[in-house]
Amino acid sequence: MSVLLEPVRGRIVVAAVLQGAAGALGLGPLICVVEIAGVLLGPGPVDPGRLWVLVGLALTGAVAALAAGAASTLIGHLADNDMQLSIRRSLAAHLSRVPLGWFSGKGSGRVKKALHDDIAEVHSLIAHTLPDLAAVVSVPVVALVYLAIVDWRLALVAVALVAAGIVLFARAMAGGMAKMAEASRAMNDINASAVEFVDGIQVVKHFGGHRRTHRRFLDAADAYSDFFSSWSRATTPVTVASFLLLSAPMVTVGVVVTGVAFAAAGWTDPVSVVAFALIAPALCAPMNVIGSRVQQIQGAGAAAGRVAALLSVPRLPEGSRGRPDDARVVFDGVRFAYPADGDGEAEEVLRGVDLVLEPGTVTALVGPSGAGKTTLATLPARFHDPTAGSVSIGGVDLRELSTEALYRTVGFVFQDVRLLRESVADNIALGRPDATRADIEAAAGAARIHERITRLPRGYDTVVGEEVDLSGGEAQRLSIARAILADPPVLILDEATASVDPVAEADIQDALSELARGRTVLVIAHRLATVTGADRIAVMEDGRVVESGTHEELLASRGRYADLWRARRDHRAGQGEEE
Structure with a gap:
């Protein structure tokens, strides 16, 4: 927590001191009332001058307590505002450099909790809890000292x-x-x-x-x-x-x-009884809140720990080289193991993959679940870096490319489409914010989604998630339009038609055909029938590429692909479906 509070530590101390002073000054009017009672009830004539002095001191104490409390609140909230801004900027800068694959696990939930819930907990600590604790200490101490003097x-x-x-x-x-x-x-x-x-x-x-x-x-x-x-x-x-x-x-x-x-x-004298009747409750009043304040400190400490854990997530090292000259992708002896959780051991998912994606060709990855297809396909986009071996584009290792050059080179369209709560046009232009409306509409037309957009309440200015909720197939075509507009020479596709209706599937297939034209394409295939026309099919099993070739070559070789194809054919025959 100390790391998070360090930039505003001085102002937190000032806010706490002011709040403590406000609490102590708040006892001033009560002490003055006791002294006025002493003047009125004491032996001898009443001194009007002393009475008016005590009244003035009571009013001054009340105003000073209000002023100190207001100043404490203002300083504490300004310090909290600066702290929140600093943390959010640090998190944004740091998380923009962590592996994209980190977000596919529990990363997104952790980020939301840190940016909203955890920072709110630290807000309470800075703006309320620490200043209140100062008052919890100052009020009973001042009250006890005064009461001990009285009796x-x-x-x-x-x-x-x-x-x-x-x-x-x-x-x-x-x-x-x-x-x-x-x-x-x-x-x-x-x-x-x-x-x-x-x-x-x-x-x-x-x-x-x-x-x-x-x-x-x-x-x-x-x-x-x-x-x-x-x-x-x-x-x-x-x-x-x-x-x-x-x-x-x-x-x-x-x-x-x-x-x-x-x-x-x-x-004792009666005036002393008046003093205790008025001021003794101040000894116990703080005890009613100290338990909740301690819990808030513990909660804020845990929240700060979670924020610090996010800031310690290892970042991907960034290179400085620009966009490669060509789009030839080479996997050279690639091995990869996801980081171990807790005391478990890291499990190796890729075990020495060699694969070449030639420019202008479509390569399909097929194989059983758990074979490593998705993991391999995400490496060109640097969702992770290989634990051994390398992935290069145009002869340049991905780790040598700048982030801007990488994402101008590699695009991806996955089944799990994420759209922002922005206009349809802004969602399409995410990879090219300077694109003209004509460019955006052309990309939408190529993705077979233009006509649907024109039927929306405000067309391309309609806000996704507020004015319209798009179906899965529509969102998929919108993400394809985004990729078409970004125009990356290398494209990673997770089969986008696995869970849509036949009409949407036909539109998406047409859009994907437009998107893939002239690019180096790597497709994760869940259904063999969708990739029979691929230039190359790579069959993965147990983290390795066990065979590759065209559909006809692989069937003729009677290897693992032929077994998968035969199993698919038998299944369809058993379901009474036609080839």
């Missing part, structure tokens, strides 16, 4: 009440962290069983399993209820007792009753 014996009584409350509260909270963890697990069980029941309601009702899934939810809810009831029965009496002892009314009643007894015995 040290009554001060001991007040302190004893507060101390007893603190002891009881600590006893009630003993083992609280473990109980909270157990409560979280029990609530997670409820959520999981509820999601299971709701998401699978059609299936479980159809097959008669709704009673079983419903019972799991009820059992989880009953378990949480039993746990919470048991915890409450064990802690509620002690917790209530601690809250009573730490409450302002209880402290006030306690010191006033004791003070009256002391006054009756001649041990």
Whole structure:
């Protein structure tokens, strides 16, 4: 956390000091009231001059407390604003350099949480919690010093009440962290069983399993209820007792009753009782908020740790070379293993792949699930760097290219299309922000999506996600238009028609044919029939390219591809489908 707070540390200290001063000054008017009571109730004639001085001091203290509090709030929020801006800029600059593949796991969720939730937690720490803690310390210290001067014996009584409350509260909270963890697990069980029941309601009702899934939810809810009831029965009496002892009314009643007894015995004077009635509650008031403030500090510390973890994600080293002269892609002895999670070992996904993609040709990657097709196809776009071997374009290792040169050279269209909450035109022009409207419309026409766009409420100015929700096939064609406009010489395609209807599939196939023309294309094929016309088919298995050639050559060789083709044919025959 210290790293995040370092740029604004000085202003945080100033805000905390001002808030502490505001709290202490807030006691000034009460102290003045006690002194006025002493003047009015004391022996001898009343001194009007002293009374007016005390009234003036009370008003001055009240105004000064308000001014110090306002200044603390302003300085704290300005410091927080600068901190948030600095963190977000640092995260944006850093995450723009991490491997794209990092985002395909849990990266996107972590970034959202860091940029929104975690920074909001740190905001509370800077703008509210730390200044409030300063007041939590200053107010009881000033109050205790003054009360001890007035009557040290009554001060001991007040302190004893507060101390007893603190002891009881600590006893009630003993083992609280473990109980909270157990409560979280029990609530997670409820959520999981509820999601299971709701998401699978059609299936479980159809097959008669709704009673079983419903019972799991009820059992989880009953378990949480039993746990919470048991915890409450064990802690509620002690917790209530601690809250009573730490409450302002209880402290006030306690010191006033004791003070009256002391006054009756001649041990103190009535004015001292007034002082304790007014100021003794300040000893316990902070205790009502200190628990929540400590929790906020712990939460902010955890949030800051998550932000720092994002800032420590290894970045891809960036080269400085410009765009290559040609689009020949070479995989040379490529090996790759995803980073290990926790104590696990890294599993090697690619095991020495040699493959050449010639300019102007289409190469298809086929093979069973888990063969490494997607991993291999993402390497030219530097979703990751190989752990061994190299990937080069035009004879230049990708690690030597600048980021701008790389993404002007390599484009990709995947099944999982991401559109921004921007206009349709801006989404298409993402790779070429300076494109004219005519260029954008031409790209949309080539992607077979222009006519659909013209039917939108505001045409190309329609905002995606607000004014219109596009279907999967429409979003896919929009991403193809984006790639056509960007005009990269190397193109990576994840078969884009795997989950669309036949009409959309025909339009997308036409758009892909337009997009692939004259480029070096690598296609991840999930259905063999879609790539029979590829210039080259590379068959992957267990992280290796086990054979390659044209469709006819591979069938004639009777190898792994022929087995896959035969299995596809037998499956279609069993389903009664025609070739």
